[in-house]
Amino acid sequence: MAHLGTGRRRRALAVPVGLALTASLAFLPSVAASAAPVGMTADASATATPDTSGPKLSYVANLNAYGSMKQAKKAITRAGGTVVIAYEQIGVVVAHSQNPEFAKQLRAQRELFVSVGATRTAPLSVVQTTEEGTTQRLSDADAAKAAASATDGQEPLESNQWDLRAIKADEAHKINDGSRNVTVGVIDTGVDDTHPDLAPNFSKGQSANCVGGVADTTEGAWRPYADGSDHGTHVAGTIAAARNGIGISGVAPGVQVAAIKVSEPATSLFYTEAVVCGFMFAAEKGIEVTNNSYYVDPWLYNCKADDDQKALVEALGRATKYAEHKGVLSVASAGNSNHDLASNAIVDETSPNDTTPVTRTIDPHVCLDLPTQLPGVVTVSATGDQGFKSYYSTYGLGVVDVAAPGGDKWQIPATPDANGRVLSTVPGGGYGYKQGTSMAGPHVAGVAALLKSRHPWASPSQLQAMLKGQATKTACPEQVYNAAGVLVDATTCNSKWGQTGYYGYGVVDALKAVK
Secondary structure, X not given: OOOOOOOOOOOOOOOOHHHHHHHHOOOOOOOOOOOOOOOOOHHHHHHOOOOOOXXXXXXXXXXXXXXXXXXXXXXXXXXXXXXXXXXXXXXXXXXXXXXXXXXXXXXXXXXXXXXXXXXXXXXXXXXXXXXXXXXXXXXXXXXXXXXHHOOOOOOOOHHHOHHHHHOOHHHHOOOXXXXXXXXXXXXXXXXXXXXXXXXXXEOHHHOEEOOOOOOEOOOOOOOOOOOOOOHXXXXXXXXXXXXXXXXXXXXXXXXEEEXXXXXOOOOOOXXXXXXXXXXXXXXXXXXXXXXXXXXXXXXXXXXXXXXXXXXXXXXXXXXXXXXXXXXXXXXXXXXXXOOEOOOOOEEEOOOOOOXXXXXXXXXXXXXXXXXXXXOOOEEEEEEOOOOOXXXXXXXXOOOOOEEEEOOOOOOOOOOOOOOOOEEEEEOOOEEEEEOOHHHHHHHHHHHHHHHHHHOOOOOHHHHHHHHHHHOEOOOOOOEEEOOXXXXXXXXXXXXXXXXXXXXXXXXXXXXXXXX
């Protein structure tokens, strides 16, 4: 497993019903109104033809608590923008524009907007097919070996699922597989709902394609692109592959799973407008848990001192907070850069990842990994079969909430396949191995779904408290594998307040969740 002023006299503006709700929930920061920018008059703003010489970009415009959505749309049009969708519930507008000064002109209207930013650095265009990374497919020989090793009550490939046993999910299944009244939304690259291990638990009515910022619920829109990634399908299997005598078992094989596709074709980049759509769709469709095994592109870390990145943080923060208010618990992967999110300085060499990256040193306290570091989101690090932090997993004392199996090629389990990665579903009815915090997140989402099944009236904050309280406390190890597979001293693991930087409050426990 990456942004006009009118010159008229300021007057009081009525707050729309949707904004009245969000303002009361503190979704929208209040900003004092200001005069129009110097040199801009009412006549000029009304009659000037916007510049269209720039690349066509996508933007998010975030209204302040007193901004009128009607006036905001007019301002966007005057500045040469086209409204794609307006979320009145949270005061966020997605727009397209070729005006190089589009964001600057809207930011000047502080009586309407608190922040405006481009969601990408590459222009909107048709994306050409590119080579995708490969997944290690399960071989026929390994499948036969696993099936021969399966015991009574196990799925045919379950003997290879060391990850289920690491969180006692196999024992939990003897008590409760989870409720069909609970749905986990996989905000990802799409899910192949025709897979025989996913079809029994798939919720079409809660699935959509959010690429571009507007939810498309037509049949199959949620499936991966033909040239796309198997990532979302793999994640979905870990969460809720059915116990149906086929293949594997998910952590919560009795709950439903939905697909909310947010990644661009071919590149699999996750842009803000699509992810905001994903959280809003989940909130309105009654989804209880979302899994977010990605970071929002093109910035690995979004710095609030940058006008564009600040707007992305604001828009996504509003969307996740609104989803939480509607009963959604959001789970997110910490990342695969082996970074310490509790440190004061991280070197980011990958951003922006849709054009030309530049090397920068950031402070993760003010430059955030999204959605991982947003308030209310459960942040997950990855472990291997031996319980060590996976060599690639990002970590951070006070940032990581819990840990879960994500796989590690250096931590080899005593399974028929002796493969330290995580086995799950891939498109076309097959199975494959992946490793990453992307694989750890869905284990936590599955346990959260079991908790929601057991405690249907629990709020997202209560579910998060139970995840932490029931987690198996795990101390900092003396040693850990590095990227070369060498055991080295675990000097980067810190402990305080009953937490560690590597594991947070500990490794999640599916058995406790069902008890």
